[in-house]
Amino acid sequence: MRSPRTIYGPEHEQFRAAFRSFLQREALPHRERWLADGIIDRDFWKKAAADGFVAFTAPERFGGLGIDDFRFNAVIDEEVAYLGAATDAFQLTNDIVGPYFWDLASPEQQERWLPGIVDGSTVPAIAMTEPGTGSDLRGIRSTATRTDGGWLVNGSKTFITSGIQADLIIVAAKVVDPEINGIGLFVVDATTPGFRRGRKLDKVGRQAQDTAELFFDDVLVPDADVLGEAGRGLPLLMGNLAQERLAMAVSAIADAEQALQDTLEYVSTRTAFGAPVGTFQANRFSMADMVTEVRIGRVYVDDCIERQSRKALPDAEAAGAKYWATELQWRVLDRCLQLHGGYGYMNEYDIARRWRDARVQRIYGGTSEIMQEIVGRSIGL
Ligand SMILES: Cc1cc2nc3c(=O)[nH]c(=O)nc-3n(C[C@H](O)[C@H](O)[C@H](O)COP(=O)(O)OP(=O)(O)OC[C@H]3O[C@@H](n4cnc5c(N)ncnc54)[C@H](O)[C@@H]3O)c2cc1C
Incomplete structure (x- = not known):
């Protein structure tokens, strides 16, 4: 259920292909064990860093790639969501914590801290x-x-x-x-x-x-x-919120797209009363509504990604994007689970994991209610 995209160039798509194949090779075979252990392998993190997927915005003199273009961050967030790679560590490091180190740390602090963050030996x-x-x-x-x-x-x-x-x-x-x-x-x-x-x-x-x-x-x-x-910590914390919140919106739309794709396959093959369950009008309309809303969300979030890549996304718009995209994600995930019937409630089905994982998106990084407050205040109320 992916819409055509216009914000990425060939360099972003190459990066996506490389990261996707990295996750398929290094993350997916270990996912079940990580879920059982409640933690990812340190070794995996170091490999991700060695391949340039961690803290790539850091300047080259500290081992980074000096890439200050949020579209690369978004590619990583999307692929983690599409593949269900089960870790928040990329988003936390690249989108949320990293900017404190490359934007706020003094040259002397960067010298001490950045090389370890970039090579994956220091988890922030x-x-x-x-x-x-x-x-x-x-x-x-x-x-x-x-x-x-x-x-x-x-x-x-x-x-x-x-x-x-x-x-x-x-x-x-x-x-x-x-x-x-x-x-x-x-x-x-x-x-x-x-x-x-x-x-x-x-x-x-x-x-x-x-x-x-x-x-x-x-x-x-x-x-x-x-x-x-x-x-002066409060204004410094506020300074990075647009990127942090947009990153969550990016994950939300990608997750909803993948859930819809998986659900389409399910409702096209699962039959009841002699027909695929997706062909009953109630379900066909429900899928049509969700596909349409997620397409609208895709255009909206892509516009935000493009503006953030120019550092031109206002905080309140990022808050609105996080609010709307994560609420949409939740509605879509819940409905997609419903369309799987009892199988949707079984942990062995990917939709069950996506549904559980999606819930916190409306809470962390600022709750939906706080996002509404921020948007409301930005329009003078
Ligand atoms: C899995 C997970 C990972 C997290 N990771 C981190 C992390 O790495 N670092 C970190 O610092 N924090 C982290 N958090 C914390 C997260 O950001 C907070 O849980 C979140 O900001 C909400 O704060 P709270 O839990 O104290 O809820 P509260 O602030 O107690 O809110 C309770 C309820 O009241 C509502 N509410 C509060 N104020 C208002 C208002 N003014 N108007 C209307 N409603 C309001 C809230 O929306 C919510 O529904 C994480 C949380 C989770 C669940």
């Missing part, structure tokens, strides 16, 4: 959400208190993607300093005393992706490991 994560607050970032209670030559970070975080594997974690914490008011971004090396991982969380879907609680007990972060200006 970002920790904003806490047990008591997620949507309301100003309400975080973790603190960073001034001490000689740095900051002592205290508090706890939860729902952190790659939290079990992470080596380098960007931690949002309230600055405790008589002269600075606000939130700071403190980069914590996971070997630092006082840092502790909690449970690997048991999720409804996305089981191959580790998600964890993290604890910080007087963790010393030297001044040299603060990203940007301490106290």
Whole structure:
């Protein structure tokens, strides 16, 4: 159910073919084991990095490809969704965490951190959400208190993607300093005393992706490991939200396209009352509605991808794209599962996994309600 695309050139399609064949070779044979273990292999990540699929936006002097064109990021997000490759690590590293390192880190910090992120030996994560607050970032209670030559970070975080594997974690914490008011971004090396991982969380879907609680007990972060200006963390966090949210919209449309393709095949062959179930008018209309809506979504999200590749996508539009595309994804996935009847509820069917995995898209990266708030405010309400 894929529409013709106009935003990609031959270089993007070559990249897509190479990444697709990489996933087919290196991810799909291990997927079931990763789902059972709740984590992907480190070795897989290093191979992905060696082949240029991780942190490729990083400058060439740090081992990256210096590709600052969101269309390449989108290709990766789409292929992970089409193939059901079961990991959020590409999106987290390339679209969400990576930009903090290449846009905000000082040259000295880049020198220390980027080579490891680019070669896959350093797994990065970002920790904003806490047990008591997620949507309301100003309400975080973790603190960073001034001490000689740095900051002592205290508090706890939860729902952190790659939290079990992470080596380098960007931690949002309230600055405790008589002269600075606000939130700071403190980069914590996971070997630092006082840092502790909690449970690997048991999720409804996305089981191959580790998600964890993290604890910080007087963790010393030297001044040299603060990203940007301490106290200016909130605007810095806001700065990357358009890309993060658009990436989720990109995954949403690709996932819906693939689910529709799989469902079309199913309803064309499954028979009841002497006819393929897809040929009953109710189901034919339902498929027609979904195919049409996903085609509309494709055009809308492609326009956003193209604008983001020129860094011209406003935050509120990215929020709207995330909101609308992930809500559409959910409606489509739920209906596609229904069209599979009882088989749709069996874990051995891909549609069941897609349905479970899709649910969180309306929650993480900012909930649908928060996205509606952002769009509403952007039109002056
Ligand atoms: C699998 C997974 C991975 C995640 N990965 C990360 C990660 O890597 N790093 C990280 O920092 N966080 C991560 N998160 C956290 C995620 O971003 C938050 O769960 C999300 O932002 C919502 O916050 P909350 O869970 O505290 O919900 P709450 O903020 O408590 O919201 C509860 C409900 O209230 C609604 N609500 C809140 N405020 C308003 C409002 N003003 N108007 C209307 N409704 C409102 C929400 O929409 C929601 O329905 C992850 C979450 C999950 C589930």
